[in-house]
Amino acid sequence: MERALRAAGTPGERAFAHTHLASLALDSGDPATALRQAQAGLVVLLGAVALGRTAFGVLPVIGYGLGMATTLTLAGLLLMRLRDRITARTAERASARLxxxxxxxxxxxxxxxxxxxxxxxxxxxxxx
The missing domain is CATH 1.20.5 (Single alpha-helices involved in coiled-coils or other helix-helix interfaces)
Structure with a gap:
């Protein structure tokens, strides 16, 4: 994907590459890189707006937002399930304060x- 970023010719292609690099970094458990790539995607989006090619910058950002929302939702559902399992196993032993x-x-x-x-x-x- 980084090679695609270097070969990108339009602002939309660069925003698309940054969006996917951020998603890949988030999926691999590297939130710092994901945030850095997302910020780079935002800069490309603003550049596309300044050049009058808003759609080329907006569509990848929408895709990134949907991907981030899906990832965070799935992580939340997984944590809720884990919490329910832990609660079921420790319900008898937990103190009133806990x-x-x-x-x-x-x-x-x-x-x-x-x-x-x-x-x-x-x-x-x-x-x-």
Whole structure:
């Protein structure tokens, strides 16, 4: 794929190559490289928009987004299944405190992520 990136002639071809390189890196367990390639794909997308060839930049980014969403959804489903198996095996041995944490933990974590996101959004809006 890197050879295809070097041979790419149009912004759309470069964005496509960056998108697939990011997906391959994510699939191989290298999130740092995936993020770097995704950022490069975004730069190519913006370049395509600047050149008036928006479709050549948008379509690969949509494909990348769908691939990332699918990968993260499957990872989440796998973790939920694993959690259910662990819960079934340790239900009798778990203390009351651990059971309470197991019930409250996911909601508390989600609330924390939401609050941080809202804080970052507010900070970005007020900085404009």
């Amino acid at each position: 059971q309470t944490l197991g019930r409250i933990g996911p909601a508390a974590t989600s609330a924390l992520v939401l609050l941080v996101g809202l804080g970052l959004t507010t900070r970005a809006i007020t900085g404009l």
